[in-house]
Structures are given as C-alpha cells and as structure tokens.
Amino acid sequence: MIARRLALFPVVTIVVSAALFAAAAASPFDPLAAYLGNRYLTASEEAKAAITATLGLDAPWHTAYWWWLSDLAQGDLGYSRAFHQPVIDVLAERLPWTVLLVTTSMLVAIPVALLLGTWAGIRPGSTIDRIITTITLAVQAMPPFVLALAAIAVFALALGWLPPAGLTDAGAEPSLGQVVRHLVLPASVLAISQMPWLLLAARESISASLSSDFVAGARARGISERRIITGHVLPASLAPVLTILGARLPELIVGAVLVEEVFSWPGIAAALVTSAQHLDLPLLALLTIATTLAVLLGSLLADIAYLVADPRVRADG
Numbered sequence: 001m002i003a004r005r006l007a008l009f010p011v012v013t014i015v016v017s018a019a020l021f022a023a024a025a026a027s028p029f030d031p032l033a034a035y036l037g038n039r040y041l042t043a044s045e046e047a048k049a050a051i052t053a054t055l056g057l058d059a060p061w062h063t064a065y066w067w068w069l070s071d072l073a074q075g076d077l078g079y080s081r082a083f084h085q086p087v088i089d090v091l092a093e094r095l096p097w098t099v100l101l102v103t104t105s106m107l108v109a110i111p112v113a114l115l116l117g118t119w120a121g122i123r124p125g126s127t128i129d130r131i132i133t134t135i136t137l138a139v140q141a142m143p144p145f146v147l148a149l150a151a152i153a154v155f156a157l158a159l160g161w162l163p164p165a166g167l168t169d170a171g172a173e174p175s176l177g178q179v180v181r182h183l184v185l186p187a188s189v190l191a192i193s194q195m196p197w198l199l200l201a202a203r204e205s206i207s208a209s210l211s212s213d214f215v216a217g218a219r220a221r222g223i224s225e226r227r228i229i230t231g232h233v234l235p236a237s238l239a240p241v242l243t244i245l246g247a248r249l250p251e252l253i254v255g256a257v258l259v260e261e262v263f264s265w266p267g268i269a270a271a272l273v274t275s276a277q278h279l280d281l282p283l284l285a286l287l288t289i290a291t292t293l294a295v296l297l298g299s300l301l302a303d304i305a306y307l308v309a310d311p312r313v314r315a316d317g
Contacts (some may be wrong), residue, residue, distance in 0.1 A: 005300050009293060016292050017285050018065055024279050025061035032057055034278035035081050055081070068285060078282025082274050087283050090271055097167065098267030102256055104183060105190035113195040114241070117202025121237075122229060124207045133203070140196035144255045148189045148262035155185060165264040186263040193255045194248075201244045205237035246302020249295050 024031075032052055036043060043051075052058050056067065071078055077087040116136075120129040139147075156164035162185050163169065168178040209215065210233055218228050257269040264270075268287065275284040 002300065002304065005296070005303075009296060012292060012296060013289055017069075017289055020285055020288055021061045021065040021068070021281065024281055024284075025064075027279060029279055031055075031081070031279035031281075034280075064281065068282060077286060080275070080280055080283040082278040082280040082283065083271070087286055090283060091268070091286075094266055094268045094271050097265060098256065098260070098269055100179075101183065101187055101190065101260070101265060101267060102252065104187040105194065106252075108187065109191040109194045109198065110245075112191075113198040114202050116195075117199040118206055118234065120199075121203040121206030122210065122233075124210070129203075132199070136196045136199050139192060140200075142193075144189065144193040144258040145262050147193055148186070148259055151185050151189050152262070165262075167266050186259050186265050189263075190252075190255055190259045193259075194252055197248055197251070198241065198245065201241050202237065205240045206233055209233040209236050243302050246298045246300075249298035253291055253294070 032048060032055075035055070036048075036051070056064060059067070068078065077091075079085070080087050080090050083090050116132050120126075120132040123129050152164045155162050163182050164185075165182075167182055168174050172178050210229075214232065215228055218232065219225075253269070256267070257273060259265065260267045260269040261273060271283065272287045272291075274280070275287060
C-alpha cells in the first residue's frame with residue numbers, strides 16, 4: 001500500500017504543475033501589470049514588449065513549463081518576481097514562521113478536541129454533550145477569517161491584551177517574547193477553527209464504540225466502565241480520528257492561509273496568496289506542489305497510523 005501510494009507522488013506532481021502553467025496561460029490577468037505596478041500605465045509599448053521578452057512572459061505555457069522543470073532539476077528554484085528575490089530565499093524567510101504557527105495551533109487543537117470529544121462521547125445525550133456539540137457546530141459554521149476578526153476586535157482592540165497583527169511590534173527585533181506575544185492570537189484562532197471536525201469525529205467514534213456488542217458483552221461480564229473505556233473504547237476510536245486528521249489537512253492549509261492574511265503573519269501561506277495575485281509562476285508552482293505533496297503525505301501517514309493503531313485492519317489485510 002505504501003509503495004503504491006508513493007509511486008503516485010511524482011505522477012500527481014507532474015499533472016498538478018503542468019495544469020498550473022496551462023491555467024496561468026489561460027488566465028485573463030497580465031503578469032506584466034503585476035510586475036510593473038503603477039509603472040504599467042506609463043510605460044511605452046516598446047518597453048512593455050522588451051520586458052515581456054526578457055522575462056519570458058510571451059513564451060507558450062509548455063515552453064515555460066519545460067524551462068521551469070529544467071531549472072528545478074538542476075536545483076534552481078527560480079526567481080520570484082513578486083518578492084524580487086530568489087524563491088529559495090522566500091522559502092527560507094517564511095517557512096519557519098508557518099511551521100511555528102501550524103505546529104503551535106495543532107498542539108493546542110488536537111489534545112483539547114480529543115479531550116472534549118471523549119467527554120461528550122462517553123455521555124451521549126447528556127447536558128455536557130449537548131453544550132459541547134452546540135458550541136462546536138456554531139464554531140464550525142464560522143469561517144476562520146470571521147474568528148480572526150472577532151479575536152482582533154475583542155482581545156486586541158477592545159481589551160488591548162494582545163497585538164492585532166504582525167510578527168513583532170513596529171520596529172522591534174523578532175525576540176522570543178515579541179514572537180510569542182504576537183503568536184497567541186493567530187495560533188489560537190487557527191486551533192479553534194480546526195477543533196470542530198476533530199472533536200465531532202472523536203465524539204462519534206467513541207459513541208459508536210460504546211454501542212458495540214463488545215462493550216455490551218464486557219459490561220455483562222462485570223468489567224468496570226473505566227476499564228472498558230480506557231482499555232477498548234479509546235484505542236478503538238483513535239484509528240478513525242487519525243484517518244480524518246490526515247484527510248482534513250487541506251482544510252488546515254486553507255485555514256492557515258486565511259489566518260496569516262488577517263494577522264499579517266509573514267508565513268508561506270501569505271506568500272502563496274501574493275504569488276497567485278502576481279502570477280509569479282516559479283514561486284506559485286513550487287508552493288502548489290509542496291501543498292499537494294503535503295496533503296498526499298498527510299493522507300499516507302494517517303493511513304499508516306490507522307494500521308498501527310487498529311490491529312484488526314492489519315489482520316484483515
């Protein structure tokens with residue numbers, strides 16, 4: 001299974017990257033206008049034609065795609081027109097901040113969601129179950145940018161407890177204290193936006209396990225409820241949750257994009273938006289492929305974790 005899934009990685013990479021170049025060529029947006037900015041209105045047609053030829057913007061999409069592939073094969077990631085620097089420098093500057101934001105948010109979201117989901121799942125229909133489920137469904141209906149704007153309005157503007165945006169205060173160096181203080185709001189918002197589907201999945205899985213024949217038999221034999229939950233229900237319920245965690249990775253990426261944009265967090269997600277707005281293909285193609293591979297790898301790791309967590313699946317295989 002692992003070998004088959006890994007064999008698909010290069011195929012999907014080629015298809016996605018080629019489709020991106022073809023779609024960019026068919027786009028009504030002019031990359032030269034994004035490159036020149038305000039100068040586009042005052043530049044002469046001769047100057048525009050010369051710049052277009054220099055940048056290779058007039059080349060057919062398959063030619064541009066071949067140039068990009070050839071450079072990539074030689075270790076050259078290309079030059080970002082949107083950021084006016086090599087793509088490798090854009091990644092080096094921004095990737096650590098995205099990793100910090102996503103890792104922090106998931107370290108908060110996963111244990112809290114599993115704890116609340118377990119609490120609700122072992123008491124189906126109870127008051128605490130109804131409260132947790134109602135709040136979770138309400139949060140799930142809110143887009144991440146709405147949560148972000150609400151957090152800024154309350155905790156940054158109204159109460160003044162936390163800064164509203166950025167990595168540091170204006171003009172300040174990115175020290176540990178500065179970064180942590182500015183990280184609290186975006187990481188909390190991203191964590192809250194990712195909790196509902198994980199919490200509901202844990203609740204449903206645990207509730208279903210409690211209704212199984214095995215649990216009914218264990219109760220009939222006089223086994224304690226605590227031992228049933230910790231010895232069977234929780235381990236059996238973990239595998240489906242792990243699968244959902246990998247499958248919902250695209251939602252995490254979308255949430256990170258929105259949160260980084262609202263909070264002006266200098267991460268890769270914000271660079272993805274900028275590269276798309278400018279049709280900056282060297283950067284956009286690399287980020288799109290990286291995102292695609294991250295989704296595929298997350299799904300693969302989730303399936304592997306499912307096999308490890310649930311021995312019945314290995315036995316069936």
